Amino acid sequence: MEIIIVFGELGGIGKSTVTKALGDYHHERGIDCIIFDTDRSNADVWRAFGGEFHQLAIFSEAKRFQDAANSIFNAALEKRVLVNTPAQVMPSLKDWIEKNALLELAEEEGITFIMVFVTNGELDSLSLLKKTLDYFGNRVQHVIVKNYGVVKSEDEGIAWRAFEQDKELQQLITKVGAKVINFPAFYGDTELAEIESKSLSFRNALTHDDFGLISRKRVHKFLQKAYSTFDEAGVFQQQEFSADDA
Secondary structure, three states: OEEEEEEOOOOOOOHHHHHHHHHHHHHHHOOOEEEEEOOOOOOHHHHHHOOOOEEEOOOOOOHHHOOOOHHHHHHHOOOEEEEEOOOOOHHHHHHHHHHOOHHHHHHHHOOEEEEEEEEOOOHHHHHHHHHHHHHHHHHOEEEEEEEOOOOOOOOHHHHOHHHHHOHHHHHHHHHHOOEEEEEOOOOOHHHHHHHHHOOOOHHHHOOOOOOOHHHHHHHHHHHHHHHHHHHHHOOOOOOOOOHHHO
C-alpha cells in the first residue's frame, strides 16, 4: 500500500487543488483509497469529499497530539492513503515520522511513502524543495508538481527558469529519482471560486446545478489534463500484485 502526502510548505501553493484532483483521479480510475485532511485551519479537502472514507488527522509536535496522525499509517495497512497538509508542516511531519520510526516500519509492512511536493518555481519554494529531497533521499518516492495554476509569470520560460537552472536541485532530482510533472492551471476564475466556496470536489462540480455547460466543460477539460499528468508520473496507478507478493 501507499501513503501519498501532498505538501509544499508554503501557503497558497495549490496543495488542496492538487489533492482534490488526485482524489477525483482515484475515483475515476477505480482505485480504492482513504483521504485525510490535516489542515486544521481550513480543511477544504475534507469538506469537499466528506463521507465515511475521508477523515481528519493532525500533524503536531505538541505532546497532546502525539497520536493524532497515527490513523494515517494504520489506514495504509488496508488501503492506499492520500493526505492533504497545511503550510509549514515539515517540522511536525518529520517529528511524526522520526519518533515513530515510520520509514522503517513502512518497509517492514510493505508500505511506500510517496511525497508529492507542490511548487510555484519561486526561490523560497525551491529552497524548501531541496531540503525535502535531501532529507528523505531514496527512502521514499518523490513526485514534484510544477503547479501552473499559481505561477505569477504568464511566460512559462520565465516562470520555471529558476527551477530548470538550479544545478543543485537538478542533481538532487536525478539522485533520488524524483518524478516531475506539470499540473495544469484551471481556466475559469469564477468556476474555481465557486468550487471552493461550495466545498465541492471537481468531479461533483460536473453535475452541480449551479454550473452550466461551459463551466462543466471547463471542469472536465481540467480534470482530463490533470489525470493525464498523474498518469505520466507513473506512481499513482493501481499497483498490481502477484501471488508471490501475498
